Amino acid sequence: MSCFLTNSSLGKKLVMSISGCFLVLFILFHMAMNLTMLFSWEAYNAICEFLGANWYALAGTVLLAAGVAVHFIYAFILTIDNYRARGKQRYAVTVQEKGVSWASKNMLVLGVIVILGLGLHLVHFWSKMQLVEIMGMHNSLVADYNVAPTNGAALMMISFSNPINVVLYLVWFAALWFHLTHGVWSMFQTVGFANDTWYPRLKCLANIVATLIFLGFAVVAVYCYFVSTPQLIESMLA
Numbered sequence: 001m002s003c004f005l006t007n008s009s010l011g012k013k014l015v016m017s018i019s020g021c022f023l024v025l026f027i028l029f030h031m032a033m034n035l036t037m038l039f040s041w042e043a044y045n046a047i048c049e050f051l052g053a054n055w056y057a058l059a060g061t062v063l064l065a066a067g068v069a070v071h072f073i074y075a076f077i078l079t080i081d082n083y084r085a086r087g088k089q090r091y092a093v094t095v096q097e098k099g100v101s102w103a104s105k106n107m108l109v110l111g112v113i114v115i116l117g118l119g120l121h122l123v124h125f126w127s128k129m130q131l132v133e134i135m136g137m138h139n140s141l142v143a144d145y146n147v148a149p150t151n152g153a154a155l156m157m158i159s160f161s162n163p164i165n166v167v168l169y170l171v172w173f174a175a176l177w178f179h180l181t182h183g184v185w186s187m188f189q190t191v192g193f194a195n196d197t198w199y200p201r202l203k204c205l206a207n208i209v210a211t212l213i214f215l216g217f218a219v220v221a222v223y224c225y226f227v228s229t230p231q232l233i234e235s236m237l238a
């Protein structure tokens with residue numbers, strides 16, 4: 001089994017597909033969690049507290065990091081395999097479809113942009129929340145504000161009051177959108193849904209999922225940008 005997953009082309013693609021599916025499920029969960037912020041800051045902060053430095057949240061973080069690592073490492077392995085197998089024509093695909101073809105040719109580059117964005121995002125949020133709790137600290141200093149590690153709503157307001165962050169996040173979400181339009185479709189194709197009936201349906205599904213994710217995250221960042229004022233932030237920290 002381990003030989004199949006590490007040596008055969010289909011096995012490696014299966015690993016990409018399963019780890020990708022796991023990451024999409026996490027992203028959907030994360031998006032749903034963020035959206036509660038639009039309705040109640042208290043409810044959002046209660047979820048942040050629940051998912052703080054508890055054993056189950058830490059286990060989830062480790063599992064998630066493993067999922068990202070596997071997906072990333074296998075992406076490089078598959079890309080190297082493709083280089084070896086096809087030389088300069090490694091990106092030649094048998095079916096050229098409008099819309100997905102650009103994303104499908106640039107999955108590795110898009111994935112690297114997504115990972116770089118994730119790094120920045122973890123510095124902005126995770127390092128000010130779960131990491132602060134792990135280190136036994138009570139507050140962290142963010143743009144001159146003292147923020148408690150469970151006050152995710154205030155941290156969002158502070159982060160997205162800066163237009164540079166809003167633009168950087170929107171670029172990140174756009175890269176994620178392209179990555180998912182191909183990725184979600186490809187995930188199903190690998191496990192065998194590649195016939196003529198399912199091909200257009202899955203492409204449509206992939207576009208819907210990617211667009212929902214883009215809008216679900218973007219609306220929160222843009223909302224925070226428009227409502228955040230120094231007075232509001234002070235009141236959320238009180």
Ligand code: HEM
Pocket residue numbers: 027030034048051052057060061062064118121125126129130131152156169176217218220221
């Ligand atoms: C408006 C957009 C987003 C906001 C406001 C947001 C907010 C947050 C917050 C507050 C945390 C810290 C949770 C904690 O440590 O208790 C977090 C962690 C995290 N976020 Fe996001 N997020 C956004 C978009 C994304 C996207 C698009 C991805 C993935 C592509 C992502 C992946 C992660 C990961 C992997 C963690 C660490 C989870 C863990 O510690 O287990 N986030 N995010």
